[in-house]
Amino acid sequence: MSNLRPELAAIAGLVAPGSRVLDVGCGDGALLEYLVREKGVTGRGMELSQAGVNACVAHGLSVVQGDADTDLSDYPSSVFDFVILSETIQATRRPKSVLTEIMRIGARGIVSLPNFGHWKVRLQLLFSGRMPVTRTLDHSWHDTPNVHLCTIADFAALCAECGVRIEKAFTLSRGRLREIRAGSRTGNLLAETAIFVLARG
């Protein structure tokens, strides 16, 4: 697990061994490869970039080139135990439909996202009056892929609206993982990254 970045290692820890997993936005397949190799999962991936798909196929992974916004509808219902969206939902055009789709396809969803409610983000906007650029949000406003940033509280509200139950919520800051209540105000203030385990409501 040492070669996985902390957020992916945290997600890997939430996946049951031997389960069926779809990683949406799987990038170069680092998480998927770890899950297949170390946890014996049946792994599938979807990735937008040709370079990412090539890297995945090169590692023997089963990954299709696709767009979370349009291609999740290809999958039949309830075929996966876990559908993972690792730092992807904030880059989709329609996060609400993506969330609904992953909960249709999988019994559980695991979603991680950069928390726009983190205190550094809040302070930067408050004091500089400019769009925050931080370690986890390292793009300028005009070239960021993150077109739908949200806070932990925002995401919890969306889940409630979609009838999705948050089974567990974690915060990740400086590599340290902590379980929180999804409605925690301090969690929303202190977390750079949030990770949710979702179930159907």
Add this chain to the structure above:
Amino acid sequence: MTKDADHPANPPGFDGRMIFSGPKALKLDSGEIIDPLTIAWCTWGKLNAAHSNAILICHALTGDQYVAATNPQTGKPAWWPMMVGPGRTFDTDRYFVICANVIGGCMGSSGPATINPATGEAFGLSFPVITIADMVRAQAILMDHLGIERLLCVAGGSMGGMQVLEWAASYPERVVSAIPIATAARHSAQNIAFHEVGRQAVMADPDWEKGRYAALGKQPAKGLAVARMAAHVTYLSEQALQRKFGRNLQDRAKLSFGFDADFQVESYLRHQGASFVDRFDANSYLYITRAMDYFDLAASHGGHLANAFRNTKTRFCVVSFTSDWLFPTSESRRIVHALNAAAADVSFVEFATDKGHDAFLLDEPEMFATLSRFMQSVADRAGLRDTAP
């Protein structure tokens, strides 16, 4: 990987044909029987003791079994030398590669140019209409003959990709992995339309003689050349045509105000048409285009493409190209969609290129690299050792 030019021709280990008759004859979708059935094929590499390293390459409409060697009959160079050979994606030092001429073809397998012993002249239009499934059934007869129960991979582009899909649907237990490239699970209306233009061009040539041209010592060369010219445009892309030819004039400084090949693109197409008739049989062109038109894998599985792949254990790597408008990426996505619905093990890559449908035959290093690694992982999972057999 080195460029093709640095690689000498890779001669086949076997180049020949076999006649299958009686119980081994071929029953066709049309209800007719081809008996005797002749299949011409080539092989490269060595079959290992476990018979577990065999790869079948399926050729496209105007291809042949000379996937990695010059065709000795036509002198045409190997059609996929960058994919098949020592150290290539289909590494002939490691795998046993087979490529057979499709039935209906004109490079030795049973087809309309085969002599009918009853009449002493070519079958012509009395040859039965064949389908992609018939082509695949004939290949399965060949695999039985070669003692190959399971194929490590079945791969091909365009019509070859249709055969790959048919193999995976008809013989799922015999196909460990499948690589359908630039193909579709059914021929689209537009593609049927282009084929019809080609067939009408052949049949409009007075020298076609209702298919009996060979017996009369004629050849519908003009019609077949026009068919090839029209088809050739569909294999390219607008960008590639523009890049290669633009509006450049052919061997002249100004327009002729006539109907000579003023433009380079015209001259190029005329050359494509003229050289094609020397190596291809006009009736074969009719039969094989018809087989592609009839292909609809969903229709033969209750209308649902996913049913064609139900419970499949085959690993798929589906490939398409951005500028291919003959077999566009949407067709590959349709295949991927069905494979996902069948919970199959599928990878899908779309390669960016401006070379159109023909890209699958050309120098596409990204494709070579990706498919090489896909094959490596298939071989690893199958427990194939790295050493040559």
